[in-house]
Amino acid sequence: MTCICTPLLHRPEAAGEARRITKEVLARWRVAEEAADSVLLTVSELVTNAVEHAQPPLALGLSRDPGTRRVHIEVSDGGPAASQGAWAAGCAPEEHGRGLTIVGRLTAAHGHRRAPGHATHWADVNAAV
Template sequence: MISTYAPNISPRQAAVRRTRASGHAWPLAHRPEAAKAARKITQAVLAQWRVADEVADSVLLTVSELVTNAVEHAQPPLHLELSRNPGTRRVHIEVCDGGPAATEGDWAASCTRGEHGRGLQIIDQLTAAHGDHAEPGRAVHWADVAIAA
């Protein structure tokens, strides 16, 4: 069993990963354009799943934040996984990367303290649960967004 424990996370973030009923995965280029590509993929999948617009907006912003963090703070490879489980009524997002980078990405390195660092606060507000865990050779950052009843 894969542990979802990550130090310094709220109890809400420590939710156990669910078995997914349907899902898809896509490789992403490890560069700034990856967030745009991930949003486009996600938007198409959510439309196919007939996810309500207000939920789709939360999923899209969460995907964008997780992919941007991976590009700025982690090393390749990078991929996006989307799934849904009708039993839990959640869209499950996973962004996997090659683990922490030795140096920050160009954007993060050029910013002042006030210009970045709010991504996880945004994700905390948009999701039912989120967290991360390490696996051999990669890091997995995940989030679950509730589907409106």
């Protein structure tokens, strides 16, 4: 299994940085374009959620299992923040809150693990290579 793990700065630009890193990794792994699009959107949603709703530190993990043809995504953070980020706090309720619904539709499976001071949100995307 091939695995990439990289820390991200806990700021709004982290989603763009995570997409850039992910796009490079998926190209090296020769993941098909449609699957790559699902992986990129999933990464973007999970990182954005971590920036808006969790504390630092923030890290992105990507792995690929050639046997199952899945890309495994993990976004780790410092656990729930005491208050929402500036973007979510400034939005009307109907303007946010759909990220995990999107992740659920794009992925074969997703979930989270929590420990004191730490949370990991993960997702598996079927990917033809």
